[in-house]
Amino acid sequence: MSTATAGVKATGKTVTKKRSDRARSENRLGQRLVAPAVVVMLAVTAWPMIQALYLSLFRYRLTSPDDKDFIGLSNYGTVLTDQLFWQDTFNTLLIMVVTVAVELVIGFAFAMVMHRIVFARGAVRTSILIPYGIITVVSAYAWQFAFSLNNGWVNSWFAWLPWLEPDTNWFGSHWPAMFAIMISEIWKTTPFMALLLLAGLAQISEDMIEAAKVDGATWWQRLFKVILPNMKAAIMVAVLFRALDAFRIFDNIYVMTKGAQDTESSSFLTYRQVIEQMQLGLGSALSVLLFISVLLLAFLIVKLFKVDLAQARGEG
Template sequence: MSVTQTDPPAQASSKKKKKQVMTDRAKAERSLGWRLAGPAFVVMVAVTGYPILQAIWNSFFNYRLTDPTNKKFTFLNNYIVALSDGVFWQATWVTVLITIITVAVELVLGFIIALVMHKIVIPRRSLRTIVLIPYSIITVVSAFSWFYAFRTDTGYINQWFAWLPGIDASTDWFGGFWGSILVICLSEIWKTTPFMSLLLLAGLAQVDASMEEAAEVDGATWWQRLTRVILPNMKAAIMVALLFRTLDAFRIFDNIFIMTGGANGTSSLSLLTYNQAIDRVEIGMGSALAVLLFLFVLVIAAAFVRGFKVDLTGGRN
């Protein structure tokens, strides 16, 4: 990183001569880069690669921690059981549902907040700090506060919204699927919208103000400027924000763990994996589910990068 940034001409020259023989200088820089980044790279591979490989290996076994003597190699059986079990697909559906709802709402809300933050000049720093507060709260803590707010005994939401039809003091939000999903999504949206808005704010800052002015001079309305000038110019930032949030939302665990514990069919893939690996100490099945979750995340990332042509280094050029 330091090499390419402190010396851009070198980067350019090495790109030009990609197919040709490298200059001594390029070689030296490359080797310096490896020497600087190498140790970190090795550590990264060790701490991420080893557990991943171990999980894949474990997933081929029927292995229960409390019954180590009966450890059996069953190859793909864990995957077959998982993929043919309705519980797995219910958890997948819940995970996808929560991901779509939260990311969609967060994108709109986050964009509005980003626009406001972008325009407001005077208390800019304080405003950005305030907006970030929900994101800085530990997820478990925010999950508990939403949980308590919506409960029938400690909660105040029922009192506040008693004027709405269908809500009274005894409305049990966690008694059914949709009520639970609603509260889980609300707490997730509340907590991570700031992250979305910050990423989008960075994208807004990249849009050239002169283009906006030019459009305005040409008589473009506010809506036209937004959809024709601003949005196309920050597409990369939007895609990066969406990718980050989608991957994040897909691994949702804390809110569900605290609020329903997976009751009423609200278990997510992460919670299902946790139940097998940590609660039932079925290491084999837990690993298989973890690998499946990992594959889902890989597919999402690949779909974003390939399908939507997200350039993760977008904005640098």
């Protein structure tokens, strides 16, 4: 082995060691910074979670507080063998996949506009973010009015479409009602997706894009070869946050359909069991299953993107 080769290897080991030391130091600092928030969150959420897990093991209805029987995992068996649970889970997954996919495309377009625009940049960014600042219940009522049969503007404005009639009842059947719910969700939360993607765009070096232009890369080549690969971490965060939020959808469904036409979500089913029917045992089992589903969903999204956080920090 030559002296030069040995020097290169030694230098590589030194750089790797420095990077490892830096990563460990940043991890320790990050743990210390988030520790107070984690302690507070555990103090606030740990007891309700334990209580829900405990109640899920009992046949317990609030109308008969003295009649509480231990039944083990029977509540989970009842839920998992109920067709309504799987129908609501399908509705929830469908809303999540469709809304997040559409929001990702439109949000990226908005982020590109906000990133590139020079004239009236503040006004443009503010106008794009307005829907996200509106309370969800208010926006849901607005979209319920927009799709209403008698007074809504959707039927009159889009009457030129061949499949739309002036007397179309959007809330009279399953798929039109689901479409209306998803439109309201997309309108409300696309600005949040755009905001997260804008942060990712701001981290891309303009020198890399200019170098691609000099090499003759087209706009599409720059998008798929330079911009999107360097935004992978930001896209993962945006998709993760929005997917978890969409999976817990409740407000829009409650306001627009109240679960009619088979438009219930998992969260709405839990609400009906606990609040309307006062079935604390079954409702707690549903809450635990919803919590497990959210954890599994987060795990799958992180694994799907396979983001190298060290490389995203510029260490790779």
